[in-house]
Amino acid sequence: MNGIQMGRILFLGCLLTMACAPVATRAEDLKLEARLIWGTNDDTPPPQECKKLDDETAKKLTNVFKWKHYYQISKVLTNVPSRGTARIQMSKVCEIEITELQGAKVEVSLFGKGKKVNKTVENFSKGSFFTLGGDDKNDTAWFVLVTQL
Amino acid sequence: MNLELQLELQAYVDGELPARQTRRVEKLIAADPEARALVAELRATRSYLVGNEPEYSVPESREFYWSRIEREITRAEAAATGPTRQAAFHWRRWLAPLGGLAAALVLGLITLHSTDYAPLGSSLNHLAEVENASEHMGSFSFRSQAENMFVVWIYEKVEAVPTEPEPQVRPVLNDDMGVQ
Numbered sequence: 001m002n003g004i005q006m007g008r009i010l011f012l013g014c015l016l017t018m019a020c021a022p023v024a025t026r027a028e029d030l031k032l033e034a035r036l037i038w039g040t041n042d043d044t045p046p047p048q049e050c051k052k053l054d055d056e057t058a059k060k061l062t063n064v065f066k067w068k069h070y071y072q073i074s075k076v077l078t079n080v081p082s083r084g085t086a087r088i089q090m091s092k093v094c095e096i097e098i099t100e101l102q103g104a105k106v107e108v109s110l111f112g113k114g115k116k117v118n119k120t121v122e123n124f125s126k127g128s129f130f131t132l133g134g135d136d137k138n139d140t141a142w143f144v145l146v147t148q149l
Numbered sequence: 150m151n152l153e154l155q156l157e158l159q160a161y162v163d164g165e166l167p168a169r170q171t172r173r174v175e176k177l178i179a180a181d182p183e184a185r186a187l188v189a190e191l192r193a194t195r196s197y198l199v200g201n202e203p204e205y206s207v208p209e210s211r212e213f214y215w216s217r218i219e220r221e222i223t224r225a226e227a228a229a230t231g232p233t234r235q236a237a238f239h240w241r242r243w244l245a246p247l248g249g250l251a252a253a254l255v256l257g258l259i260t261l262h263s264t265d266y267a268p269l270g271s272s273l274n275h276l277a278e279v280e281n282a283s284e285h286m287g288s289f290s291f292r293s294q295a296e297n298m299f300v301v302w303i304y305e306k307v308e309a310v311p312t313e314p315e316p317q318v319r320p321v322l323n324d325d326m327g328v329q
Contacts, residue, residue: 060296060298063293063295063296064293064296064298064300109282110303115282115283116282116283117281117282117283117286117303118279118280118281118282118283118286118288118301118303119279119280119282120277120278120279120280120290120301121277121278122277122278122299123277127297128297128298128299129296129297129298129299130298130299131298131299131300131301132300132301132303133300133301133302133303134302134303134304135304
């Protein structure tokens with residue numbers, strides 16, 4: 001076998017590997033962390049069930065949103081099976097459903113009192129934050145922050 | 150008869166002696182029966198050899214053999230200066246596979262960057278699809294490049310102002326999301 005033949009075989013092998021790469025890179029479960037967060041500008045101490053959000057995440061949110069203080073209401077860790085779906089209960093009335101799609105995408109659906117409110121399909125990778133949010137009473141806000149572990 | 154005389158007689162038979170020496174040898178042969186017998190034997194031997202020596206011939210001409218010799222000489226000379234050229238050729242043998250591997254790696258990196266590791270803000274970002282499932286709720290989305298954060302902001306749609314005042318409606322999102 002001469003050099004050119006060997007080069008062709010190597011090249012074809014690498015092309016085949018690359019063709020499988022996008023599938024292979026996501027052919028595993030997605031480990032996710034979902035947090036329900038409450039944002040407020042009120043300096044008074046929060047209700048007892050609210051836990052102060054970690055500084056790093058709070059700083060990220062402060063850099064994006066107008067609220068000064070962020071509190072974690074709940075946190076759920078889950079595995080979304082490859083090409084599968086996981087439903088996560090964030091509170092009594094708030095749920096999200098996450099489906100792992102082909103490529104680097106996920107579909108996130110938000111449910112309020114069991115009714116679907118919103119569905120979003122978006123690229124999702126490690127290090128990125130997927131945030132659902134909305135206004136709450138007394139100029140506060142709620143957030144569902146999803147990150148990949 | 151000494152060896153020198155025997156050699157002289159051999160030269161005489163072969164016709165290699167000058168004229169003066171030839172005459173002297175002829176006188177000796179005439180006078181010496183032993184010398185005469187040796188000359189006769191030498192002549193007989195010579196006739197046998199000349200008449201019966203096998204002659205071999207080859208189909209190729211001498212030019213053919215010479216051209217082969219010449220080629221061998223040329224090759225030997227090239228081999229003397231060969232190592233550098235051979236090394237260069239050896240290096241070139243790996244040029245094709247290494248080139249192929251490099252191209253494959255570049256394509257692989259491009260593929261990976263365009264799939265799982267596409268940074269936010271790249272050309273794929275427009276692929277985000279946001280769909281409202283409730284007619285009472287609206288949404289808009291935005292992306293914070295600095296914080297690597299994609300946000301879908303959900304709000305309550307403002308209903309058309311009714312002609313008659315209606316009772317105050319509790320904001321849907323407050324309790325719908327169950328934050329407080």
